[in-house]
Amino acid sequence: MSRLRDVPLSVLDLAQVTSVTDSRTALARSRELAQHVERLGFTRFWLAEHHNMPGIASSSPAILIGHIADATTTLRVGSGGVMLPNHPPLVVAEQFGTLAALHPDRIDLGIGRAPGTDQRTARALRRATGPLSVDDFPQQLTELIGYFNGTEELNAMPAEGNRPDVFLLGSSGYSAQVAGLLGLPFAFAHHFSGDNTLAALALYRERFQPSERLREPYALVCASVIVADTDERARWIAGPGGLAYVRLRGGRNDPLVTAEEAAAYPYTEMERLIFEDRLASEVIGSPETVGARLERLLEDTRADELMVTSMVADQADRLRSYDFLAELAGRTTLMDSSERVKTDAEV
Numbered sequence: 001m002s003r004l005r006d007v008p009l010s011v012l013d014l015a016q017v018t019s020v021t022d023s024r025t026a027l028a029r030s031r032e033l034a035q036h037v038e039r040l041g042f043t044r045f046w047l048a049e050h051h052n053m054p055g056i057a058s059s060s061p062a063i064l065i066g067h068i069a070d071a072t073t074t075l076r077v078g079s080g081g082v083m084l085p086n087h088p089p090l091v092v093a094e095q096f097g098t099l100a101a102l103h104p105d106r107i108d109l110g111i112g113r114a115p116g117t118d119q120r121t122a123r124a125l126r127r128a129t130g131p132l133s134v135d136d137f138p139q140q141l142t143e144l145i146g147y148f149n150g151t152e153e154l155n156a157m158p159a160e161g162n163r164p165d166v167f168l169l170g171s172s173g174y175s176a177q178v179a180g181l182l183g184l185p186f187a188f189a190h191h192f193s194g195d196n197t198l199a200a201l202a203l204y205r206e207r208f209q210p211s212e213r214l215r216e217p218y219a220l221v222c223a224s225v226i227v228a229d230t231d232e233r234a235r236w237i238a239g240p241g242g243l244a245y246v247r248l249r250g251g252r253n254d255p256l257v258t259a260e261e262a263a264a265y266p267y268t269e270m271e272r273l274i275f276e277d278r279l280a281s282e283v284i285g286s287p288e289t290v291g292a293r294l295e296r297l298l299e300d301t302r303a304d305e306l307m308v309t310s311m312v313a314d315q316a317d318r319l320r321s322y323d324f325l326a327e328l329a330g331r332t333t334l335m336d337s338s339e340r341v342k343t344d345a346e347v
Contacts, residue, residue, distance in 0.1 A: 183211025
């Protein structure tokens with residue numbers, strides 16, 4: 001029995017800018033990737049919210065979600081996620097109510113409880129000078145859902161009657177418990193908090209209370225996955241993402257470099273250790289290697305859905321990685337070069 005063939009497959013994208021592209025190209029490539037994975041039979045395409053990061057263009061998920069939804073027909077499109085402390089719940093309800101009205105039954109609202117950025121940027125987003133806190137997150141979340149349900153005094157047009165599918169995102173036990181108590185589907189960020197995955201999912205299932213939305217727990221696990229013809233090729237493609245993590249640990253968020261630039265980078269001994277540790281935490285390799293590791297991950301987590309993200313600088317390599325993944329999951333057979341969608345560099 002293959003769990004990989006049984007669970008839905010989805011994508012988390014960051015609209016990453018590279019050292020040889022700009023933000024316009026990054027956004028175009030996100031649209032292209034969404035169209036590509038839709039043809040491959042993927043279920044969702046989520047955009048992450050990040051601010052003040054030169055290497056990431058997905059700072060406005062609601063706008064980008066509308067753009068991607070317009071460019072696709074069956075794919076569910078959503079946020080992975082909207083960081084609720086950065087926004088008034090009323091505004092989020094209005095934005096996603098509008099999206100759900102324009103694209104019925106295709107919009108997901110993934111909600112996170114952390115600002116997801118530095119303190120200065122978070123204050124600029126909130127237009128507040130007070131201390132930042134996530135302690136009021138449950139109240140904010142209840143208010144947000146209330147706008148969709150029509151239980152708040154204010155009318156967040158057109159939210160009522162146009163509720164997106166709400167997920168709670170998390171990388172800790174706290175979010176897992178909140179998701180369980182509210183009876184919401186839970187999306188866990190295994191790609192950057194792998195050590196917490198099993199404990200958080202156990203808490204979610206233990207605390208789960210059936211709701212009108214969900215009768216049984218629903219756990220989505222997001223993993224960093226890169227597939228290529230061989231283990232060596234996959235590791236080469238993964239180099240830019242590894243270097244990006246090294247730089248992030250050093251307080252930098254530069255655009256994603258090319259694989260050649262990553263290979264030529266003069267790593268210090270400590271940076272090399274960080275680089276290797278990062279790649280070891282990801283699912284990288286040939287179809288055989290990746291298939292075996294994903295089967296183990298799904299078996300261990302009992303995930304109901306697998307979401308994947310990939311930090312790959314070259315668009316053709318990125319599309320090809322998803323081709324391999326779709327074939328592993330039995331969604332399709334690999335397309336030959338005449339059938340594969342052309343990248344923006346080839347048009």
